[in-house]
Amino acid sequence: MRHLPIVLSLSAALVLSAGVLPAAAQQTKAGDLVIVQPWSRATPGGAKVAGGFLVIENKGAAADTLVGGATGVAAKVEVHEMAVTNGVMTMRELDKGLPIAAGQSVTLKPGGYHIMFTGLKQPLKEGDKVPVTLQFARAGNVDVVFDVRGVGAKDVGTKDAGTKDAGGAHPHK
Numbered sequence: 473m474r475h476l477p478i479v480l481s482l483s484a485a486l487v488l489s490a491g492v493l494p495a496a497a498q499q500t501k502a503g504d505l506v507i508v509q510p511w512s513r514a515t516p517g518g519a520k521v522a523g524g525f526l527v528i529e530n531k532g533a534a535a536d537t538l539v540g541g542a543t544g545v546a547a548k549v550e551v552h553e554m555a556v557t558n559g560v561m562t563m564r565e566l567d568k569g570l571p572i573a574a575g576q577s578v579t580l581k582p583g584g585y586h587i588m589f590t591g592l593k594q595p596l597k598e599g600d601k602v603p604v605t606l607q608f609a610r611a612g613n614v615d616v617v618f619d620v621r622g623v624g625a626k627d628v629g630t631k632d633a634g635t636k637d638a639g640g641a642h643p644h645k
């Protein structure tokens with residue numbers, strides 16, 4: 473099944489100035505689904521995993537399920553859940569995927585549900601754009617682009633205070 477992603481590049485103003493509101497959130501529509509603002513975090517040297525975060529809205533009348541995905545920068549794209557059990561933060565793979573009920577939206581964010589890129593083939597650097605194909609049970613494959621934010625970024629629109637984004641931080645491509 474093929475869906476051409478509608479990637480709004482309203483984000484030209486991107487991360488250059490601090491305090492940019494996420495009003496110009498990147499959105500991708502695929503059937504009944506709207507994928508909002510996928511982002512990830514820069515990885516420290518040698519890290520083999522990275523988290524991926526986004527909002528998935530299901531505007532349809534039927535439930536869908538995020539079951540996984542694929543990307544060129546990692547061996548696998550898994551769907552994980554993070555939870556505090558007896559005071560200890562643990563995470564596990566959702567082997568049946570993450571359901572998105574009809575008419576609902578699900579937020580994947582640090583400390584909760586998230587995408588996990590495992591077997592990273594290269595470090596993620598702030599400012600990178602990482603193409604990822606998300607796989608849904610109903611909507612099929614959906615191509616999105618994850619924005620890589622600073623190491624300390626906590627949520628959409630949040631930048632760590634110490635970010636040194638003087639531009640030109642694109643060592644390749």
Ligand SMILES: [Cu+2]
Pocket residue numbers: 552553563564586587588
């Ligand atoms: Cu994880």
